[in-house]
Amino acid sequence: MIGPFSDPVMQRALVEATLVGVCGGALGCWVIFYGLSYASESLAHGLFPGLVAAALLGLPLVLGAGVGLVAAALAVAVASRVPGVGRNVAVAVVVTSLFGLGVLLALSPASPPGIQALLFGDVLGANDADLALSGALALGIVGALWLLHGRLLAVGFDRDFARSLGVSAAAADAAVLTLLAGAILVGVQGMGNLLVVAVLIGPAATARQLSSRMAPMMLLSVAVAALAGAAGLCLSYYAGTAAGASIAAALVAAYLAAAFGRRSRLPITVEEVP
């Protein structure tokens, strides 16, 4: 290992950032084409009190995230049944309330140090157990995406037709949302609850500018996420900036470069004159 990555802390951070990138990059493509960008942000924020509660009680974060997720989903379901309240409004109200509750718990003077890391992430603080958990989750997510690829593709393309194939669109949505929860869990360690959405949306949005097939788009997205992770860590090492925020900045830079590059490559279209 060379440069910043000769340090074991940075090595572990690089592994963690790469695992986050693999999950976020691959799943992000589905998030975009299933129109779940808003849902992924809501989910990340909605399960926050669960994470904080688990950390405060010394329980595994996975458990806290799972309970937080179910609670958030139920709250959204109940709120959207209130007459006159649209689904988006219900999501916004529930998620903001839950996130506020989580922040209140996390930032109270009584909470032990380290809880704040759930909010902003602490990719440099990843220990071997964190890496093992992230690795297992990443393996599960990639494996599930591999298994379900054909069906997810068919449902995303044409939901009504998918029904004639015996593929349930609701089951596909549930699968993507479940994997999304898993990816958020992986990402929250490194990127924090606030920035995890950057890894879910940024690389996929970048890859979409450059590819018109799902599988290559997913590979490209993973590559973008992993490279941005390494670049962000370098930036953080040399410039002394926060690691999670630096990775998010690298992702935004990659997206802007791809969008600008694509625009300059596009042929000039000639309008037909009637």
Add this chain to the structure above:
Amino acid sequence: MNRAAASHEVDGGPLIRATSDRDVLAEAAGLTVGYGGVAAIENVSFRVRRGERIALLGPNGGGKTTLLRSITGEADRISGSLRVSASWATVPQTERSRLDYPVSALDVAVMGSLASLPWWRQPGRRERAAALQALERVGMVKLAGATFGELSAGQRQRVLIARGLVQDAGLLLLDEPFTGLDASSSDRLETLIGALATEERGILIATHDLEQARRWDLVVCLNRRQIAFGPPGEVLNLAVLEATYGGAIVAIPDSGGLGILPPHHHHQS
């Protein structure tokens, strides 16, 4: 049996059909369907058997698409009965499918194979071969690698038909498949529909082309209710067409045929 009758049977499919339940792919009796409890078409009674091409005729908004959607379960049954006893495949109007989606024509055709695969199996070499064969049949094999959204409307339609072929559904539901096709593509598609019918499939085709409908086995005339159902020779008379299209029917001189005028507009000049 004379020679002419025998050749007619080969061209047009068997004239005498067994009326066993096995041959009935879908059957509606007194069916009223709609959306959110509001009826869109009322009192529809028809039967689709194996090997039949059935035209759905009617004005825009007359209920052709709704009738197809009643079979797929997208429209709600309000009263009457509907029995669908075959697997079905839809060829939707192309604007319903997404054009910015990252798939090739081959990817779309391959999707039809998912019906026969258990959920953990990915389409493999055999499924891709079947998809290519289907694309070959609709004349799209050369564009198998093209991005779906970049194809012309007619080409997209043929790819969606190929997807239905890969699915090997007993009942094909085509919603205005000839819209946007040039004459040669249209002829090729009509030949294909004929070939599919001889393979014992039932095919429901929403169409605006009266002459096309005359060449098929049965017609359903719809204008927010069922006007008529039966063989085109019996059903497509002036009274039925006027009830279906609201009086905008003219006899075409010297051809013996009937034409449909576009919806009538009142102009103040």
